[in-house]
Amino acid sequence: MNSDGEESNTQDLVFAVNKLHERCQYILRDCTTRQDKQPLDGLYRLTQPLNAESLFLEKLLNRPATIKQKYIQSTNLSYLEAVHDAMMLTGPITEVMRAVAVPPKNGQWMALTTMLRRQSLKLDLVAEQERVWIKVIARNTKAFRHEMAGLEWDDGGSDSDSDDDVGGYNDNFSDNDSDSGDGMGGAVTSTSCSFDDLPIFKKARSYLACAQAHPVHYKVPVVVFAFMRIGYNQDPYVQRIMDRLADMGICVYLQNQDSPPLSIRTKYLPAVERVFGDMGQSGLNGNSNALTTSTLNLDVSTVLAMISQLSHHPCGVDDIEGEALQMQATQQATQPILPVLEQILGGKQLVMVQSAFDRLKSIMEVVAGPMEIQRYHYLFPTIRLTASSNDDRNSATAVSLWTTLTPPPAISILPDQPSTRFMQLLDPPLPKQSTASKLNNGRKIRSRFSAFHAGIFGTADHLQLTTISAIQWMPSALAEAGLLGTSIVTHPPRSLAEQKMHIKTG
Structure with a gap:
């Protein structure tokens, strides 16, 4: 009778293990289907232990005599x-x-x-x-x-x-x-x-x-x-x-x-x-515009992308000079920047910190073409680079200037007032923490991060504004440096290009 009882108990254990294995396989199949349809970050953290569970259960099923009740009770x-x-x-x-x-x-x-x-x-x-x-x-x-x-x-x-x-x-x-x-x-x-x-x-x-x-x-x-x-x-x-x-x-x-x-x-x-x-x-569709603050802080790189002639009038690689601009022209042909900017900037108030504006102005004075200067005047109507007396903000001008981008509001200029935590990134780390900073040449953050960046992104942090930038390494650099909860949205860069473009007309 003991033999019959043991056999019955083994069958019950095998049945229980088999049910666990079926559940495991069902979840794994569903995870695979989900990942194939739309990759999900971190899903491997769920499937890895599931695969381990499945392999363990398969080993038990291949050797029924080794199955014990504790194996079933301890499953994760x-x-x-x-x-x-x-x-x-x-x-x-x-x-x-x-x-x-x-x-x-x-x-x-x-x-x-x-x-x-x-x-x-x-x-x-x-x-x-x-x-x-x-x-x-x-x-x-x-x-x-x-x-x-x-x-x-x-x-x-x-x-x-x-x-x-x-x-x-x-x-x-x-x-x-x-x-x-x-x-x-x-x-x-x-x-x-x-x-x-x-x-x-x-x-x-x-x-x-x-x-x-x-x-x-x-x-x-x-x-x-x-x-x-x-x-x-x-x-x-x-x-x-x-x-x-x-x-x-x-x-x-x-x-x-x-x-x-x-x-x-x-x-x-x-x-x-x-x-x-x-x-x-x-919000349901995952539009970042629904998350960002009602007023946006613009980095120099974002205003350049808004102004760039390349953003508004794409051209072929052969119609523009310079390797970097040619790469942007190629990208613009398949991934236009204006719809991206429209989604980010639509319905928002726009500001820029003084140091960023000063840098932008110096770039414009040297590199900008005529249409790019007009867009600059539209964004900053009280500050002019030329003696032109045109009303750059009238509706007819706006349509021709901004093509498919909704004419943006004028950009206000704010004084630099970076938050303490951003300015502290420029200080050397404490001696006891030097080991954690060796990858940054002894700094708390990547070497590319400067006081200029601290002024732009730190002022937005102080004022609790989302910053828009084409500096795509910035969010990860700040996160690695231990700055939690920074508010930055990035987009592909577009440089001023009008003086380098040779588009045939007529």
Whole structure:
């Protein structure tokens, strides 16, 4: 009889493993289909552990005698499946399983890599062009209540530093988020903390504080805790926890009894619109114009792109001099810059800092052609390079000058007043941090970054304005230097070209 019992138990285990393998393969197929249709940043962080799970389960199925109950109970598939379920119920996804740096509380400068090593939080999903951070919790009601009561051992794994370690992406609520990131894990018991001290509330405060340090165009992302296996009012104590999370500012998603289930997007969208304004059709389509500030700070490179004759009258490579301009002419033929600028600048007020304007004026005086000078006068009607008395802002002139670009408003000039954190990038790092700065020749930021850049981008940072620029390395350089939450939109460059263009007419 023992033999029959063991055989029956083995069959049950094989059946359970086979079901796990089928679930794993279903998610992997769906991820592959999604990636083929539209590549999703970070999706590999979900598929890598899924592939590892699948291989392990296949090995068990090939050797049924080795299957043990603990293998089934210890699988991470429940969490990975919950993340996948959340993906299908969320709006436009920006990234999957991202680690975000937690800045030091003392305000000390720190490079991004150092900041991430020191302490980071894991976001299961980032959605809506960075507007939404989603933490997925796969626990069911019973397991979640047990964890809150301290009936499960907490090893502090939820804040693992490794992006590729799936143990770093789970739904535990570690109670050791110390600034140094090296706290010891331990059992959380109901006698060691009151309701207000439950680890999930500490975790919620960590996410909310971190979101404050990562603003999106100076507005704070909405933090969502998505409980994928817990329903409304299933347990009074658990519901009390959910209500407290909502009071703290967390957007709480719980399962409903409807089929199909209520989408996570339906839950967080009202909160997103309270913070970022009406999403509208432009917001739904991912238009960056809906995210940026109502007044835009223009870098020199952006005004040059607006003015350039090449932007308004494309030409062939043989009709323009200079290798750099020829490359831009080639790009302009397939990717016109004016629709890009129209999308970015439409409906906005435009400003420029004094140092940027001075640089622009010096360039215009040497390089600009006649039509480019007219566009410059249109943008800066009170400052003239020539003695022309034409009214450059009348409607007829505007149509001929700006071709397909909506005639922009006049650009106001502001005094340079860069923020402290931008100016501090020009200071040498502290001696103890020199190792982190060797890649920048001992500087906090790339060598290409100068006081001129600090004046332009730092003034916008001080005034909380989005900066528009063709300096495409700037956002990554600032991020690497540990400046979180900068607000920059970049576009391809277009240089002044009229004097170098030889377009045959007639």
